[in-house]
């Protein structure tokens with residue numbers, strides 16, 4: 045109020061409030077806003093600004109900056125450059141903060157550090173600010189903000205409509221379903237640029253949105269943002285001139301789940317000739333994966349081969365390397381600038397601006413990642429025998445997803461997505477470091493999944509558009525690895541003069557970080573400067589190898605006080621975790637099971653736990669609700685023909701999907717029947733086959749027995765699996781019978797007729813191809829997951845089992861060693877019998893080691909020279925000479941034969957034909 049209000053709406057609304065205050069005797073001079081005393085202005089702002097801001101939001105005043113009233117996170121990404129695109133720390137001038145009067149922990153309308161560097165994404169208070177129109181008085185210094193702080197809490201309280209309960213919730217649901225407001229229509233002289241993204245976790249979307257903001261800022265472009273997932277059947281590029289793509293790679297080098305159909309459509313050349321199109325691709329990935337940025341590479345190649353013109357080379361981005369992303373965005377804009385793109389034109393602009401304003405009717409969402417199902421926990425059961433703190437802890441969790449949800453209708457190979465909250469300790473730790481009590485209301489970020497308050501079992505659903513910060517930290521934010529933005533905010537928040545001390549600080553004695561945490565400002569500046577200068581790689585190292593959490597970071601820089609809103613703006617979305625489903629849909633109606641290894645470690649002297657694995661194993665109990673969805677995994681499927689042999693390599697929790705595969709086959713299921721048919725019919729069929737398979741065996745006594753031992757933990761529910769009538773009793777006996785040397789187990793019936801596809805040893809599994817499982821763990825008596833089932837299946841001939849108990853003997857033995865020992869069997873099954881080969885589990889070492897072994901097996905066999913018959917008669921001189929020449933030729937060929945290359949080609953062939961499939965992950 046002490047300066048011309050930044051926006052006309054703002055002016056008039058503030059005026060109304062001020063006048064109203066004056067009329068009620070609280071104001072100052074009659075009719076003159078400028079004459080109002082300072083104390084009254086403060087008062088007016090404190091009481092009125094919340095309403096003003098709310099009114100502005102409600103009235104769509106921010107539409108010029110394309111903000112949705114409830115779209116805090118979109119604001120964070122849209123409103124300017126990414127902070128990592130800012131000048132390096134040395135170039136960032138620290139400016140005076142004039143209005144920080146309420147302390148760093150408050151939601152004050154402070155002049156935030158980012159604003160000093162120009163327009164940037166940032167905290168919520170910036171969201172409330174209105175951009176100054178060009179015609180307004182711009183004489184004031186950029187860093188000055190004459191507005192007085194307001195209490196954001198009261199704003200939010202005032203902002204929430206008074207109608208309570210269901211109407212608030214439905215309002216919020218409608219907002220969630222409607223999504224953010226559509227972008228504005230084009231100006232006639234702007235050129236349309238299509239920006240498409242394909243994402244799994246949101247990074248590509250964030251890039252695409254920033255790119256759109258950049259294009260809008262450039263003035264001459266009208267960016268149109270499209271999610272590939274919305275175009276599963278393809279997209280008509282006929283009228284497009286320029287296409288910029290950001291797309292990640294998922295799984296084992298495949299497109300992200302939802303955009304997959306679109307990607308495959310484009311990769312298959314179905315877009316037709318695109319010689320009129322200019323394009324560039326930003327390929328997101330992670331170098332630790334074997335198929336680095338493969339999806340982006342394939343999209344790039346597909347566009348090029350359709351005749352489109354590349355305006356700047358594809359940028360492959362390792363993890364969240366913003367420097368690379370920003371470089372690509374700059375190059376893409378520069379590339380566009382060189383083109384002579386057709387402007388939209390008057391007519392189209394007029395038509396589009398009308399259409400753009402239209403809101404689509406909100407559609408009811410299906411259960412899925414953005415609307416996870418509140419499943420009821422049936423059981424959480426230990427699968428390991430834990431005697432000391434270093435022992436592995438793995439649990440079997442089973443949830444009820446009901447029949448109506450349709451989620452029980454998954455396909456073996458799919459994963460269960462679990463939304464788990466951050467632990468209370470981690471949340472309280474962060475609240476403590478920030479010095480807030482946790483009740484402060486904060487906006488519900490739009491990435492937060494839909495919580496229907498009226499759905500069965502939903503508890504603690506946010507009402508309206510805010511939630512207490514404690515709840516937000518529990519459910520919405522990743523409290524482990526923040527965005528790089530946090531470090532920029534901390535740098536900017538260092539006290540006056542601290543940044544200048546950075547250079548000298550390195551000279552001091554003692555560990556720089558320890559000195560930083562104990563308050564040495566120079567050391568804090570030095571550590572921050574190092575991290576910022578090192579870019580993405582430095583931050584990767586900073587987090588990856590230490591297990592550091594956000595609260596640890598804040599403790600390292602006690603002098604850099606950032607506000608809660610700045611903190612939230614620098615946190616990532618808490619992601620659901622995936623768990624390979626370890627049950628068959630034929631096992632039980634509407635039930636899904638996962639096998640989860642608890643992640644626990646010590647970091648910076650503190651015990652730490654994995655968010656989801658620890659939540660499931662330590663917090664969930666029967667009857668609780670947990671939010672889940674089914675993550676389809678079309679690249680990990682049983683062969684269509686149930687008689688095709690399969691080889692499965694799955695140590696540790698890598699066993700999970702193979703338990704599902706085995707059970708599914710034994711229960712008579714095929715590769716994808718559950719996804720194509722209605723689930724219920726299968727379910728009833730499954731119960732019948734389950735009963736037939738269990739043959740009336742006393743499964744529950746077996747389960748009890750195993751639980752009593754404290755290992756394996758096969759519940760009564762899983763007991764239907766073993767194939768002969770005495771399955772679990774057989775299991776007990778199988779230790780003597782079928783398990784050889786306590787190390788490698790083979791089917792109880794010993795040698796098998798590998799050639800007979802229906803032959804699972806004892807003839808009970810007609811039509812079921814041979815199933816060979818390589819399993820590995822530490823010790824039989826510690827972490828032999830589902831050991832009784834495995835032994836029982838091996839004993840009955842259902843599977844051929846090779847165990848690698850790594851710690852039961854001096855020399856470590858792993859699944860790849862077992863594989864090597866079974867090279868002939870593996871080759872025979874793959875080469876002669878068309879087996880499919882599957883690997884699941886740890887991507888960091890196991891998957892690579894197994895592949896290496898497999899390649900060695902292939903190389904040896906592909907390189908083997910044909911057998912030569914030894915000569916029985918004395919050859920003539922001429923014949924001897926000829927034979928010697930032939931032998932020399934053969935030896936030469938053998939020497940030239942590149943076994944490794946042939947093996948690689950062979951493996952690629954298997955992979956292309958879907959016979960080599962991997963479901964691997966990094967923990």
Ligand SMILES: Cc1cc2nc3c(=O)[nH]c(=O)nc-3n(C[C@H](O)[C@H](O)[C@H](O)COP(=O)(O)OP(=O)(O)OC[C@H]3O[C@@H](n4cnc5c(N)ncnc54)[C@H](O)[C@@H]3O)c2cc1C
Nearest residue numbers: 591621622623624640641645654655656657697700965967
């Ligand atoms: C397709 C797919 C299927 C999967 N299936 C399964 C499955 O069937 N069973 C299963 O258990 N998991 C499975 N996972 C892994 C699972 O999704 C989670 O990644 C895993 O449970 C860890 O999640 P969390 O929330 O418990 O741990 P997080 O909170 O994500 O913590 C893990 C992080 O902690 C840090 N960390 C861990 N150990 C240390 C250490 N010693 N020192 C420092 N930092 C450390 C690392 O940064 C690590 O990334 C699967 C993953 C994928 C992608």
Ligand SMILES: Cc1cc2nc3c(=O)[nH]c(=O)nc-3n(C[C@H](O)[C@H](O)[C@H](O)COP(=O)(O)O)c2cc1C
Nearest residue numbers: 243244245246247248292295297329330333336337
């Ligand atoms: C389960 C999983 C599998 C992945 N597979 C690959 C891969 O095969 N190749 C690759 O380059 N990156 C892979 N990545 C890394 C992602 O592409 C990377 O994290 C990317 O930044 C995600 O972008 P998004 O959020 O837009 O999906 C994988 C990530 C996960 C979690």
